[in-house]
Amino acid sequence: MPASVKTELVRAKTDKADARLIARYCQMHRPAPWVPPTDEIVTLQALVQRLDDLLGLHNMENNRLETAEAAAQPSIEAVLVTINQQIDTVRRQIQEHIDDHPDLKSQKKRLLSIPGIGDNTTATLLAFISPLERFHSAKQLVAYAGFNPRIRQSGQWAGKTLIAKTGNVLLRKALYMPALTAKRYNPVITVFCDRLIAPGKRPMQVIIAAMRKLLHIAYGVLKSGQPFDPEKALA
Incomplete structure (x- = not known):
C-alpha cells in the first residue's frame, strides 16, 4: 500500500477513494504534467x-x-x-x-x-x-536515476549513507562500466575521483560518485547542445 494511503489511514480500496486520494495529492504537490515519449x-x-x-x-x-x-x-x-x-x-x-x-x-x-x-x-x-526538458536540473536527473543519497540518521546515530536506488535501474547499470573507464581516461572524472580518494572514501563510494558525475556531464552536453570540453569542465 502506498505511503500516502497509510498516512491518511485510508482503509477502503475503491475507484472513488483512489480518485479522491490522487486529487488531494495533485492539489498538494502540483506535479508537472506527464509528457509521453515520442x-x-x-x-x-x-x-x-x-x-x-x-x-x-x-x-x-x-x-x-x-x-x-x-x-x-x-x-x-x-x-x-x-x-x-x-x-x-x-x-x-x-x-x-x-x-x-x-x-x-x-x-x-x-x-x-x-x-x-x-x-x-x-x-x-x-x-x-528523453525528453530532457522534463528535468529542470542535473540534480533532478540524478534523483530519477536513483543516485541521490539516502541518509539515515536519528539523534546521535547515523547509518551508512547509501544511494536511494529508486528510479531507473537500467541507467544505473549502464553507467557502472563507463565510470570505471572514465576514472582512468576522463581527466575531469580522474581529478574528481582523486579528490574523493584522498580523504579515504571507499572504492565503491568513489565509483558511485563517478557515475553520478558522468550523469551530470551527460546532462550538460545534451542541455547545451555542445560536445564535452574537458578544459572548460576543469576550469
Whole structure:
C-alpha cells in the first residue's frame, strides 16, 4: 500500500477513494504534467530493454555452462550461439534506429564526446532520459536515476549513507562500466575521483560518485547542445 494511503489511514480500496486520494495529492504537490515519449523513444526503449534481457540470459547460460555435466553442455552452447546472434542483431537495430533519427544521432555524437561513454551507454541514456526538458536540473536527473543519497540518521546515530536506488535501474547499470573507464581516461572524472580518494572514501563510494558525475556531464552536453570540453569542465 502506498505511503500516502497509510498516512491518511485510508482503509477502503475503491475507484472513488483512489480518485479522491490522487486529487488531494495533485492539489498538494502540483506535479508537472506527464509528457509521453515520442514514438522513436518508445521504440528505442523497447530495443534497449530487450538487449538488457538478452545480456541477462547470456550470463545465466554462461553460468550454467561452467557447472553443467558434459552431456548438457552442447545444448547450452547452442543456446548461447542463438543468444549471441540476437544480441548482435538488437545492437545493430539500436544503432540503425538512432542513426535514422537526426535528433537522436546528434545527441549520440555529443554523448560520445565524453571519455568513458560508448555506444551502449549512449543508447540507454537517450532511451530513458528523453525528453530532457522534463528535468529542470542535473540534480533532478540524478534523483530519477536513483543516485541521490539516502541518509539515515536519528539523534546521535547515523547509518551508512547509501544511494536511494529508486528510479531507473537500467541507467544505473549502464553507467557502472563507463565510470570505471572514465576514472582512468576522463581527466575531469580522474581529478574528481582523486579528490574523493584522498580523504579515504571507499572504492565503491568513489565509483558511485563517478557515475553520478558522468550523469551530470551527460546532462550538460545534451542541455547545451555542445560536445564535452574537458578544459572548460576543469576550469
